[in-house]
Amino acid sequence: MPKKPAVDPALKGVLQEFSRTYRRKRAAVLEGYDFEALRTRLAAVKDAALDRNAELLARFEERARAHGSVVLRARDGAEANAAILGICREHKIDALAKAKSMVSEETGLNAYLAAHGVTARETDLGEWIVQLASERPTHMVMPAIHMTRGDVAALFSRRLGREIPDDIPALVRIARGEMRKEIFAAQAGLTGANALIAESGAIMVVTNEGNGRLVTTVPPVHIVLASIEKVVPSTAEALDILRILPRNATGQSITSYVSFIAGPHTTAQYVILLDNHRSEMAADPVFRAALRCVKCSACLNVCPVYQLLGGEEYSHIYMGGIGTLFTAWIHGLDKSKALAKYCLRCHRCEGFCAAKIPIADLITALAERLNRETGKTPWKRLAFDGVMGRPKLQQAAFKAARTARKALGTKDGFARRLPAWMKKYDRFRALPAPAAMTFARRFEKERGTAGAAARPAKGAVTIYGGCLIEHFYPEIGLAAARVLARLGYEVKPGPDLCCGFPPSNAGYRQASGRAFKALLRAFEGEGPVVTLCPTCATMLARRGPEIDGSDEAKALAARIVPFGRFIAERELAAVAGRPTPAGLAVTYHDSCHHKNVLAAEKDSRRAIASALGAPVVEMDEPDACCGFAGTFCVDNPEISAGLLADKLAAIEKTGAGVVAMDCPGCLMQIRGGCRRSGLAVRAAHTAELLDEALTPSGL
Amino acid sequence: MDTIDRFIEKAKVAGAEVARVDAICAAAFIADFLKKNNLKTAIISPDLKARPPFDAAFAALGTGLAGGELWVDAGIVAADYGIAETGTLVHFDRSDDEKNAWTLPDVCLCVLDTVKIVPALEAIVPEISAHLGRTDIASPQVSLVTGPSRTADVENQLTIGVHGPARLIIVLA
Numbered sequence: 001m002p003k004k005p006a007v008d009p010a011l012k013g014v015l016q017e018f019s020r021t022y023r024r025k026r027a028a029v030l031e032g033y034d035f036e037a038l039r040t041r042l043a044a045v046k047d048a049a050l051d052r053n054a055e056l057l058a059r060f061e062e063r064a065r066a067h068g069s070v071v072l073r074a075r076d077g078a079e080a081n082a083a084i085l086g087i088c089r090e091h092k093i094d095a096l097a098k099a100k101s102m103v104s105e106e107t108g109l110n111a112y113l114a115a116h117g118v119t120a121r122e123t124d125l126g127e128w129i130v131q132l133a134s135e136r137p138t139h140m141v142m143p144a145i146h147m148t149r150g151d152v153a154a155l156f157s158r159r160l161g162r163e164i165p166d167d168i169p170a171l172v173r174i175a176r177g178e179m180r181k182e183i184f185a186a187q188a189g190l191t192g193a194n195a196l197i198a199e200s201g202a203i204m205v206v207t208n209e210g211n212g213r214l215v216t217t218v219p220p221v222h223i224v225l226a227s228i229e230k231v232v233p234s235t236a237e238a239l240d241i242l243r244i245l246p247r248n249a250t251g252q253s254i255t256s257y258v259s260f261i262a263g264p265h266t267t268a269q270y271v272i273l274l275d276n277h278r279s280e281m282a283a284d285p286v287f288r289a290a291l292r293c294v295k296c297s298a299c300l301n302v303c304p305v306y307q308l309l310g311g312e313e314y315s316h317i318y319m320g321g322i323g324t325l326f327t328a329w330i331h332g333l334d335k336s337k338a339l340a341k342y343c344l345r346c347h348r349c350e351g352f353c354a355a356k357i358p359i360a361d362l363i364t365a366l367a368e369r370l371n372r373e374t375g376k377t378p379w380k381r382l383a384f385d386g387v388m389g390r391p392k393l394q395q396a397a398f399k400a401a402r403t404a405r406k407a408l409g410t411k412d413g414f415a416r417r418l419p420a421w422m423k424k425y426d427r428f429r430a431l432p433a434p435a436a437m438t439f440a441r442r443f444e445k446e447r448g449t450a451g452a453a454a455r456p457a458k459g460a461v462t463i464y465g466g467c468l469i470e471h472f473y474p475e476i477g478l479a480a481a482r483v484l485a486r487l488g489y490e491v492k493p494g495p496d497l498c499c500g501f502p503p504s505n506a507g508y509r510q511a512s513g514r515a516f517k518a519l520l521r522a523f524e525g526e527g528p529v530v531t532l533c534p535t536c537a538t539m540l541a542r543r544g545p546e547i548d549g550s551d552e553a554k555a556l557a558a559r560i561v562p563f564g565r566f567i568a569e570r571e572l573a574a575v576a577g578r579p580t581p582a583g584l585a586v587t588y589h590d591s592c593h594h595k596n597v598l599a600a601e602k603d604s605r606r607a608i609a610s611a612l613g614a615p616v617v618e619m620d621e622p623d624a625c626c627g628f629a630g631t632f633c634v635d636n637p638e639i640s641a642g643l644l645a646d647k648l649a650a651i652e653k654t655g656a657g658v659v660a661m662d663c664p665g666c667l668m669q670i671r672g673g674c675r676r677s678g679l680a681v682r683a684a685h686t687a688e689l690l691d692e693a694l695t696p697s698g699l
Numbered sequence: 700m701d702t703i704d705r706f707i708e709k710a711k712v713a714g715a716e717v718a719r720v721d722a723i724c725a726a727a728f729i730a731d732f733l734k735k736n737n738l739k740t741a742i743i744s745p746d747l748k749a750r751p752p753f754d755a756a757f758a759a760l761g762t763g764l765a766g767g768e769l770w771v772d773a774g775i776v777a778a779d780y781g782i783a784e785t786g787t788l789v790h791f792d793r794s795d796d797e798k799n800a801w802t803l804p805d806v807c808l809c810v811l812d813t814v815k816i817v818p819a820l821e822a823i824v825p826e827i828s829a830h831l832g833r834t835d836i837a838s839p840q841v842s843l844v845t846g847p848s849r850t851a852d853v854e855n856q857l858t859i860g861v862h863g864p865a866r867l868i869i870v871l872a
Contacts, residue, residue, distance in 0.1 A: 014854070014855075018855050066834055067834060067838070124852070125853070126850075126852035129852065142852060144852055144853065145855070149853055168854065168856050168858055172850060172853070172858045173860075175861070176860065181769065197831065199828065200828060200831035200832045202831040202839075208848070208850060209848055209849065209861045209862045210861070210862035210864075211861075213798060214802060214862055214863075217795045217798045217799060217802070235824050235827050242820070250851070253709070253712075253713075253845075254785040254845050256713070256845055256846050256849050257844060257845075258842070258843035259840060259842050259843075260827065260831055260841040260842075261838065261840045262831045262832075262833075262838060262840065263834075264837065264838055265795050265840075266795065266837075269838070
């Protein structure tokens with residue numbers, strides 16, 4: 001287990017506010033632009049440049065030399081640091097002024113130089129403050145985001161030996177004076193590069209403060225430390241990066257300063273091209289996509305876990321989900337293991353990524369690698385390799401759980417007596433007890449009332465419940481069956497087997513493949529397969545076919561329709577129920593896979609609005625993860641509890657009496673959270689609301 | 700909206716101030732601005748100083764920081780292009796003195812010819828590439844400057860003038 005994360009409420013507040021402001025500014029600056037087209041273009045540009053990486057680097061090197069620059073190659077961080085120290089020795093440099101360079105954080109340059117008598121001073125205000133405080137940046141674009149103006153004033157007061165007021169413009173003015181002195185005292189300036197332009201041997205540096213310009217013009221020597229994936233063929237591709245980077249990073253149409261620099265301005269320019277395992281990453285067909293990253297930080301800005309933990313906890317050097325991937329390759333698999341558990345796999349970041357990097361799926365691929373190369377977690381090995389991957393054992397395990405209902409003290413569907421080891425999972429949300437009978441069994445038993453259409457005229461529909469519906473919430477399956485039967489479909493339940501998603505997400509690909517295969521074999525018939533769990537739908541429509549690769553898997557994938565979408569696309573008018581009783585407002589929680597993978601969030605809202613005769617009342621951050629996230633809430637109960645608390649607060653603020661959702665996992669989390677916290681709001685599946693709206697005695 | 704109006708709007712959004720003057724009045728406008736705003740020390744970029752009527756009007760001004768002093772009140776510069784999409788000034792640098800005149804002063808005054816305003820950066824890709832490819836001058840550089848120097852590093856609050864100018868005045872002539 002990773003060490004217990006410290007959720008600092010003040011930091012959380014700052015990060016959440018930053019995230020809201022960021023999304024507002026970004027949306028405004030992207031108005032009138034086709035973001036999808038921009039990022040599709042950037043992804044293609046970066047992929048093409050990666051294909052030609054060696055050739056482009058050689059071209060860059062040749063052109064930079066023609067300008068009089070010295071180009072050095074560094075295989076790893078140690079070589080890069082040694083090269084920079086060599087330059088310092090050659091030019092008798094004892095003070096270096098730096099613009100922001102994440103790559104220098106990666107190599108640990110400042111500490112290395114300090115140990116060899118060279119002072120490296122940061123000049124980006126945030127980095128300068130963090131360095132003054134002897135801390136590490138906690139955000140790629142906003143390094144000092146974890147500090148308040150009070151913290152900064154106290155720091156300046158200590159350093160300058162006089163009382164400095166906590167007024168931001170005054171603090172910036174003081175820093176301006178101090179940093180300018182340091183820049184004029186430095187004998188060399190060091191920058192990173194946002195792009196290396198092969199055709200001209202120029203670098204592109206993007207800053208807001210102007211420190212990039214100062215450190216490249218005032219000190220006589222300029223050192224560029226850049227990683228090899230930054231190279232692009234020409235100015236046009238550098239502008240493709242510039243077109244999206246500031247807009248996506250800070251919601252600016254462009255930063256205050258962008259410099260294209262070719263060659264040494266006075267004494268010398270050195271360009272150090274750092275590999276540090278990026279060539280290996282580029283050669284990996286799966287992980288190479290991460291090298292498209294332009295370090296805009298959009299993924300961090302919208303990551304629910306990052307906002308809770310901050311970048312100090314959720315980083316090795318690079319932060320968040322994308323940082324976890326770089327950590328695995330650059331700093332070693334062992335360093336990425338604790339970080340990989342922090343990813344919810346909610347896919348929210350993917351909607352914002354400037355380069356269309358499938359971050360969540362790459363974290364899953366990393367989980368597979370971690371299992372393979374660093375060993376498996378015992379309980380997951382038992383649950384996934386041992387049980388879920390073996391259909392017979394899987395069913396036996398659920399059967400055994402059903403027999404424990406009495407021992408669990410089941411009441412109102414909740415387990416009231418749990419074993420001691422489960423207490424930390426039960427503290428912040430009441431856990432449900434297994435249902436007495438599966439959905440499939442109850443459907444058979446209640447066939448007359450549940451699934452039989454008066455006159456089935458519209459063909460057959462299979463309802464696939466998935467584990468949570470089958471074993472915990474069969475009533476949701478029955479509700480969906482009643483709705484579809486009433487609309488004239490011939491309804492039957494699908495196999496009561498696991499789809500294979502949980503093992504897949506935890507990196508147990510083989511067990512997942514076995515579970516999926518067994519389900520695939522058990523599926524019969526034709527016609528739509530309506531799903532009641534977006535995570536199962538993600539498995540059946542997307543990941544299962546990827547793992548399995550068979551024609552049968554593809555054929556099943558084509559049949560998958562989430563319940564909300566089925567209604568919205570075919571039966572919107574037919575579900576129009578009676579007007580909502582006065583005072584009954586319904587709010588809606590976006591389940592991660594439902595919105596971020598299946599893009600079905602509007603469908604469900606439309607279906608509910610039609611059935612209830614009124615639109616849902618939107619909550620703050622409807623798409624913020626509720627904290628369930630499968631095994632995530634077992635690995636990280638504290639974070640899960642934190643995310644749930646925010647979700648419950650957002651629900652309560654709407655004043656709605658019902659919160660609807662499409663995922664039984666979210667339902668488990670939110671219903672249990674309402675129960676535990678005493679919030680008098682009913683959590684319901686969309687299918688339940690539609691069933692009640694269409695039933696004469698309902699609602 | 701025409702290209703010039705769009706440029707003005709976007710430059711203002713980025714925090715720049717824009718003054719439209721007749722071309723023959725630009726030098727006088729700048730001299731007057733320096734006086735009115737009590738900007739005592741000023742430097743002028745070498746490319747503008749070589750250009751009439753600025754050569755005569757600012758004959759007394761130096762083109763660089765003389766004795767290694769850290770501060771100067773005003774810098775007077777000229778841009779090669781304006782970008783309407785973002786309100787950006789483009790300068791093809793040929794020397795450090797040019798770059799410093801843009802960056803070191805507290806106030807930067809920039810002359811821009813309205814005929815040099817283009818809709819988007821993509822319109823001048825060949826010019827940028829050609830300048831960066833030059834080997835006849837030391838360190839060809841292309842600078843894009845949009846509004847004053849800014850930071851949001853303390854509490855995400857926008858604050859101007861952290862390293863470069865706190866005021867950027869675009870003199871559209």
